[in-house]
Amino acid sequence: MYFCINELHYMYKSLIRPLLFLFDPERVHHFSFTAIRIFSKLGFSRLIRSMYLIEDKRLERELFGLTFKNPVGLAAGFDKDAKLYNELSDFGFGFIEIGTLTPKPQQGNPKKRLFRLKADQAIINRMGFNNQGVFSAVERLEKPHRVLIGGNIGKNKVTPNKEAMKDYLICLEALFDHVDYFVVNVSSPNTPGLRELQDKEPLTKLLIALKKENTALATSKGAGEKPILLKIAPDLNEDQLLDIIAIVQSSKIEGVIATNTTIGREGLKSDVLLTEENGGLSGKPLTSRSTEVIRFLAEKSKNAFPIIGVGGIHSADDALEKLEAGASLVQLWTGFVYEGPGLVKKINKALLNREHAPN
Ligand SMILES: Cc1cc2nc3c(=O)[nH]c(=O)nc-3n(C[C@H](O)[C@H](O)[C@H](O)COP(=O)(O)O)c2cc1C
Numbered sequence: 001m002y003f004c005i006n007e008l009h010y011m012y013k014s015l016i017r018p019l020l021f022l023f024d025p026e027r028v029h030h031f032s033f034t035a036i037r038i039f040s041k042l043g044f045s046r047l048i049r050s051m052y053l054i055e056d057k058r059l060e061r062e063l064f065g066l067t068f069k070n071p072v073g074l075a076a077g078f079d080k081d082a083k084l085y086n087e088l089s090d091f092g093f094g095f096i097e098i099g100t101l102t103p104k105p106q107q108g109n110p111k112k113r114l115f116r117l118k119a120d121q122a123i124i125n126r127m128g129f130n131n132q133g134v135f136s137a138v139e140r141l142e143k144p145h146r147v148l149i150g151g152n153i154g155k156n157k158v159t160p161n162k163e164a165m166k167d168y169l170i171c172l173e174a175l176f177d178h179v180d181y182f183v184v185n186v187s188s189p190n191t192p193g194l195r196e197l198q199d200k201e202p203l204t205k206l207l208i209a210l211k212k213e214n215t216a217l218a219t220s221k222g223a224g225e226k227p228i229l230l231k232i233a234p235d236l237n238e239d240q241l242l243d244i245i246a247i248v249q250s251s252k253i254e255g256v257i258a259t260n261t262t263i264g265r266e267g268l269k270s271d272v273l274l275t276e277e278n279g280g281l282s283g284k285p286l287t288s289r290s291t292e293v294i295r296f297l298a299e300k301s302k303n304a305f306p307i308i309g310v311g312g313i314h315s316a317d318d319a320l321e322k323l324e325a326g327a328s329l330v331q332l333w334t335g336f337v338y339e340g341p342g343l344v345k346k347i348n349k350a351l352l353n354r355e356h357a358p359n
């Protein structure tokens with residue numbers, strides 16, 4: 001069956017999105033999960049794949065010893081508890097990042113904690129690592145994976161920063177057999193004090209400890225080591241970004257994910273009642289800042305390590321810009337909500353067209 005991506009896009013934006021946007025964003029998120037699960041159980045997975053998935057060898061990317069079917073991934077925070085990774089992969093993603101997971105389950109911040117800034121094509125969230133805990137995710141990850149899975153790990157809110165390392169190590173160990181790469185999240189603005197772990201000394205110690213544990217687990221299991229990536233905030237200044245480059249190189253982790261949500265609020269058009277909500281801002285207002293961070297890291301490090309680019313990708317051009325700035329792969333979250341699932345296919349089609357274009 002042939003589906004034109006422009007028709008799917010039009011249908012989402014003119015019919016489905018206006019309907020979904022009538023309701024509370026967190027409820028819509030849960031409703032969408034239920035709908036996708038029911039559709040898959042009813043046997044519609046193949047139909048969804050025929051609509052959204054492009055399988056083409058030219059889209060494959062080899063990175064950290066892994067083969068990504070295409071360079072467009074689903075960013076962390078969408079499927080925090082690894083409940084729907086296979087079904088979500090039907091929408092054409094080359095990889096899915098689950099988490100952020102913490103050792104113990106936690107509720108996150110009180111609701112309401114997720115806000116749409118429609119005039120800015122943005123979201124503010126202060127979810128606060130709501131998740132059912134890493135061990136519950138491990139059970140769900142037992143089933144075969146149709147796609148590469150990243151495990152994004154963090155610390156519980158009740159764990160003081162000086163004991164944070166223990167939480168990250170617990171998550172690394174629990175997920176080791178179940179994910180393809182790890183992401184160390186020290187950049188969420190919604191866990192008090194978490195971003196202080198981005199400072200040079202604690203971050204170096206944390207990454208070295210995780211690397212060591214990774215090697216020890218690989219040796220004891222007779223398996224390969226898992227790539228470890230660091231996810232950073234877009235609000236770091238140039239000196240802090242230079243520190244990040246030095247830390248990545250000295251700790252010998254495999255790469256960086258740039259970026260998480262921002263605490264900045266510049267140039268927003270939405271009502272001040274919305275823009276003043278606490279939390280991390282994602283979507284269109286983040287596009288150029290996260291691309292700047294990618295370009296800075298790639299240039300200053302002389303492309304010494306791979307970067308996954310994320311932040312405000314709402315079009316194929318946004319994704320191509322990040323790849324041209326130095327990202328090897330990209331991820332999206334807010335664009336998936338505003339533009340619809342067809343965005344993944346649009347980006348992959350643009351990549352294929354670019355290959356055909358004369359230089
Ligand atoms: C509601 C929501 C929850 C998120 N939760 C997480 C999370 O748990 N861990 C994480 O590393 N990033 C989380 N993020 C950040 C995204 O992974 C991404 O880095 C950020 O939103 C920028 O990309 P975007 O503009 O495409 O949304 C979350 C984002 C949103 C909107």
